[in-house]
Each structure stands twice: as C-alpha cells, then as structure tokens.
Amino acid sequence: MAFETADNVRATSGLFGAETVVYYQKDVLDFLRKAVTLDQFGQKKSLPKGSGKTISFQRYTAKASTDITALTEGTTPSGLTLASTEITAIPLQYGAFVEVSDALVMEKIDPVIENALKLLKDAAVQKKDVLTAEALHGNxxxxxxxxxxxxxxxxxxxxxxxxxxxxxxxxxxxxxxxxxxxxxxxxxxxxxxxxxxxxxxxxxxxxxxxxxxxxxxxxxxxxxxxxxxxxxxxxxxxxxxxxxxxxxxxxxxxxAYGQIDLSGEGSVKVIIKALGAGDDPLDQRSTVGVKYWHVTKVLxxxxxxxxxxxxxxx
The missing domain is CATH 3.30.2320 (hypothetical protein PF0899 fold)
Incomplete structure (x- = not known):
C-alpha cells in the first residue's frame, strides 16, 4: 500500500506534520476500500507512471476444451496462441474540501479534522458507486x-x-x-x-x-x-x-469491468490546510480535502x- 513521502505530504499540508496527514490518508483509503459496494467487484489496475493518464486492460480470449488434446509419447504438440484485446480508459479526478473556521490543533489527531473527513468519506463512497453504476448502465x-x-x-x-x-x-x-x-x-x-x-x-x-x-x-x-x-x-x-x-x-x-486500484500510489490523497495557508491573509480558514482518481470500464x-x-x- 503506497503513500506519499513525508516531504511531499508537508508540501501539501501547510503547517501540519507529515504523520498527521499520512494517518488520515490511510484512514480515508481504508474506509473507501471497505465501504464501496460496486467497486469491490471490478478488475483493478494501478495508475500508470510516466506514461500519461490512460490505463489499459487486457481481455484474453478463452481457450476451448477442444484445444486440450491427447499427447503422443515423444511428440511435442503445437503451441496455442495467447490472444487478447486491449481496452483503454482515461480516469478522471474527483474531490471536495470542507472549510472549518475553528483553529485546528497542529501535529495532533483533532476531532474537527475527523468530523470533516467523515463527511467527505461518506460522500466519496456514494460518488464512486454512482459513477460505477452510470458506467455499467447500458453496457x-x-x-x-x-x-x-x-x-x-x-x-x-x-x-x-x-x-x-x-x-x-x-x-x-x-x-x-x-x-x-x-x-x-x-x-x-x-x-x-x-x-x-x-x-x-x-x-x-x-x-x-x-x-x-x-x-x-x-x-x-x-x-x-x-x-x-x-x-x-x-x-x-x-x-x-x-x-x-x-x-x-x-x-x-x-x-466484467475494470477500475483503478485505490491502493496504487497517488490514487487517493488527503489535503489539510492550516489557518493562514494559501489565500487566507487573516488566518480565518482551515480546509480539509479529499481527492481521488476513478474510472470504470466494461470489459x-x-x-x-x-x-x-x-x-x-x-
């Protein structure tokens, strides 16, 4: 199960420690993997690295029982050809964030963050199932x-x-x-x-x-x-x-269909911004966000x- 490095996490989380963000990222990933319904039944592929966003699934042609023949002693039979059809899909990124006005406790597992993430996790699970159902319908x-x-x-x-x-x-x-x-x-x-x-x-x-x-x-x-x-x-x-x-x-x-493996590196990301991070000159807002990649393709x-x-x- 891959997560971002500590340096990358700090770069995206403002004043929060890497351990805090990694904790919540693992929590969100575990929840999504356990709570989704339709996503658990698809063939999984990881996001490609350094080759664009397109992911590829291989649909292999089945062999018939007649392909299995009796063997003759000392005679090597002809080999079978492994045939497949490549099916490609382009994933999209989905996400949302919640603004919280109360100060978040830095370097600590804070209830405000947990409550915000719970709302986002529930919405993310529903969205993933809806997206999968839409992709299956009519296909x-x-x-x-x-x-x-x-x-x-x-x-x-x-x-x-x-x-x-x-x-x-x-x-x-x-x-x-x-x-x-x-x-x-x-x-x-x-x-x-x-x-x-x-x-x-x-x-x-x-x-x-x-x-x-x-x-x-x-x-x-x-x-x-x-x-x-x-x-x-x-x-x-x-x-x-x-x-x-x-x-x-x-x-x-x-x-029957293929999807992105949530365990793959970069598939799910949690972003926590402390007061004063980004466009917040008066230290009025903290934000908690979740984003993930998704695609469903009928194979x-x-x-x-x-x-x-x-x-x-x-």
Missing part, C-alpha cells in the same frame, strides 16, 4: 423482470425466479465467479420485494452460510448461488410500464446482466 446484457420485452414494458419486481434466470444464463455462458458465487448488486426497494416472497425456494437467510464462505462488503445473504449485496446507489428512472419507476440492478460475474458485457425491475416501495 451490459439486459434482462427485464417478468420477461418484459424492454424497459418500457417492465412492470414486475425482483424475485428469486428472476435471479435464478440470470444466474442460469451466466452459468451457461461459462462466466467466472467470485469465490464460486455470482453477485447481485440490488437496490434496497427491490431487495424488500425479494425478501417478502413467500413462495418455496425464495429467500435464503444469511444464517445458512457455511463457516468457510467469504463475506463481501455489504453482503446480507445468498440465493441460487448468487450473493446479495444491497446498495442505495443503484440508478432508477420512471421509464417502466405506466411510467413505473424501474431500478437498474446488476448481476455480476468476475472481471465484457456478457459477464454481467443489468436486471430492470420495479418495486412496491418506489
């Missing part, structure tokens, strides 16, 4: 609840049968999984309908987990081999049948499905 395989022909005809909500249907398509396509499970990032309103089902084979509670299963950030249960992870940052629009609000949930396989549409569904609580 995956579509699935309309209840078998609707398109989003304008969609009137059905999220059900276990809908998840089973999507899971079946991913399995049939040989889409790789996360620890032997697919993941459904679902809006809480759609989750409410799913958990309200009384039919047999509906909701499987989290108590049914075995002790050796990996629990993902925000995960609350599993059904038909699909881990359920709610997030309020799923997009919605009044675009269904009779102008019903439709939620754009994501059924995800592994490496293979067939590895995920966008499930459009209505909700009774909408």
């Amino acid at each position: 995956l395989t579509n699935q309309f609840a209840g078998g609707a022909a398109n989003v304008g005809a969609t009137s059905a909500g999220m059900t276990a049968a809908e998840i089973r249907k999507g899971m079946t398509y991913l399995n049939a396509a040989g889409v790789p999984k996360f620890s032997n499970k697919y993941v459904l990032a679902v809006h809480p309103y759609c989750l409410h309908d799913l958990m309200s089902e009384t039919v047999a084979g509906g909701w499987l509670e989290t108590t049914k987990y075995t002790s050796n299963e990996e629990i993902m950030n925000g995960e609350i249960g599993t059904i038909y081999g699909v881990k359920i992870v709610p997030t309020p940052n799923i997009q919605s629009a009044a675009e269904g049948a009779a102008s019903a609000v439709v939620y754009r949930n994501f059924l995800l396989g592994r490496e 293979e549409a067939a590895r995920a499905r966008e499930i459009f569904a209505t909700a009774t609580l909408a």
